[in-house]
Amino acid sequence: MLVVISPAKKLDMQRFDDIPSTQPLFEHEVRELVETMRNLSPVELRSLMGISENLAKLNADRFARFGSQDKNPAVFTFAGDTYLGLDAATLAPESMAWAQNHLRVLSGLYGVLRPLDEIEPYRLEMGSRLKTAGSQSLYQYWRRKVSDALNAEAEATKSNVLVNCASKEYFSVVDLTTLEIPVVTPVFMENKSGKAKIISFHAKKARGAMARFIVQNKLTDKEDLKDFNAGGYRYQPEQSNLNSLVFIR
Secondary structure (H helix, E strand, O other): OOOEEOOOOOOOHHHHOOOOOEOOOOHHHHHHHHHHHHOOOHHHHHHHHOOOHHHHHHHHHHHHOOOOOOOEEHHHOEOOHHHHHHOHHHOOHHHHHHHHHHOOEEEOOOEEEOOOEEEOOOEOOOOOOOOEOOEOOHHHHHHHHHHHHHHHHHHHOOOOOEEOOOOHHHHOOOOOOOOOOOEEEEEEEEEEOOEEEOOHHHHHHHHHHHHHHHHHHOOOOHHHHHHOOHHHOEEOHHHOOOOEEEEEO
16 A cells, blocks of 8 residues: 555545544554654655655654644545545445454554544655664564554454455565465456556556455455456456466456
8 A cells, every 4th residue: 555645635524424533553653653753854754765855844844743733534545546446435334334344554654554543644655764773674663563463453353364455565564474364465467469467557546446346345255356347357267376366457
């Protein structure tokens, strides 16, 4: 998932009034990372994240004001192609309630988020080599915590499979050696002149659409993932295996 955060668009939040907003799980860790980021100058932020001077100044200001900024539900705050495919604002309230219990977002600052966890504007990619007192990167910082949280969520919801709709950058934080449930990753490809290839923009949007498909249908059996056909994609059994489901259009 992307971690570029922007102020939430005006949405009809009244549709979700019966679903209470929640607070992120890793409150202590967020404070610790924010303090680390506050100690970096805009020049250091620019180098760390490979962003422009203006973006570096914007994010230095965000971290300086962290704790006093407006908060919005995570699923309505993240921006990017995957979230276009999810289109959370148009989900029915009962689908959003199901998503709150089953859909999780990986974040460089917050670790793991539920859809309606309230978060502040920030930018911190999971791939950033941010050094803290006990780690050399965010992967090292979050790996055990995120993996343990996913195991706990799976146990609480009686889930028997984790469907990975995240990017490689983000899912790399998960320690597969300690994860207690199997992972299935959908792969979306385009048929170009008789050859199937992954086109990043389309694949990201399709991963979001797959998450939406799961949420809307409240899927409990991984076999039902093969019925996904949004955007013209079709399941390809010959190219798939137990851990990877290939869809081509």
